[in-house]
Amino acid sequence: MLAQLLLMVPRALWCCDKYECNEFTYKFAEEIRRQSFGAVTPGYDFMARLRSGMELILPPNAHELAHNRLHVSITNTKTRENYLVSSFSSREDLIKVTQVLLASSFVPIYAGLKPVEYQGQKWVDGGLTNSLPILPVGRTVTISPFSGRLDISPQDKGQLDLYINITNQDIMLSVANLVRLNQALFPPSKRKMESLYQDGFDDAIKFLLKENWFE
Numbered sequence: 170m171l172a173q174l175l176l177m178v179p180r181a182l183w184c185c186d187k188y189e190c191n192e193f194t195y196k197f198a199e200e201i202r203r204q205s206f207g208a209v210t211p212g213y214d215f216m217a218r219l220r221s222g223m224e225l226i227l228p229p230n231a232h233e234l235a236h237n238r239l240h241v242s243i244t245n246t247k248t249r250e251n252y253l254v255s256s257f258s259s260r261e262d263l264i265k266v267t268q269v270l271l272a273s274s275f276v277p278i279y280a281g282l283k284p285v286e287y288q289g290q291k292w293v294d295g296g297l298t299n300s301l302p303i304l305p306v307g308r309t310v311t312i313s314p315f316s317g318r319l320d321i322s323p324q325d326k327g328q329l330d331l332y333i334n335i336t337n338q339d340i341m342l343s344v345a346n347l348v349r350l351n352q353a354l355f356p357p358s359k360r361k362m363e364s365l366y367q368d369g370f371d372d373a374i375k376f377l378l379k380e381n382w383f384e
Contacts, residue, residue: 191366193222198356207355216285223264231264232257242295242302246284251298301338310376314369315349316341321376323349323368 197218204210228234240255257263284291295302301319303309311319317332318339331342340346356362377383 190226193225195359195362197222198362199359201356220264227260227264229260232260232262235263240302240304242299243287243292244295244298246291246293249298251295251302253295253302296336298336300336312373313338313340314353314365315346316343317346321369321372323372 200218201208201213201215204213208215235255235257237255240253243252243254244250245252284293286292301311301313303311310321312321313319314322315338316323316325323345325341325343325345329342332339333342334340352361352365357365374383
């Protein structure tokens, strides 16, 4: 959702849209925390709630702004192949429950049992087959909430230099990453989320300064 926001509502970085997005995220997380078993609680529709947030935040011409700029990684359930989608015929094609952005967020069991339908086929999260797509042209800046060999990510100190490759992403084997995985599936408190938000912002600034891309 962050990638969509930066592409389609760039003013969100400094005005009310940012707070609207943040507010939805915090409320969404609080709603999940209230569930007995988090997002996997029977009867809780994680995908419908996520869709409502996308429809609230994205502008009417979101599909035009995203064309050939936003690349969404999805996995075909039949062939188990990864696809990158970057062309969208309408706003509905971009965000509706039967379309790709929801497919990119569909983690089986956690987000439900029924895969998302798009162009007559069924899809799930692209991270299951390629969690770090690299575009063929230009430089792809790699970002992850997990510590690993990436451009922007948390840097765990005092850890053994051991990594595991998970669907094209080198992740450090550490207790801190296990904690992050738990936080990704079961959102922590708002205060902790605000702290993680600030950590991610600081990591991004460090990278931009290192590359001389930021003044």
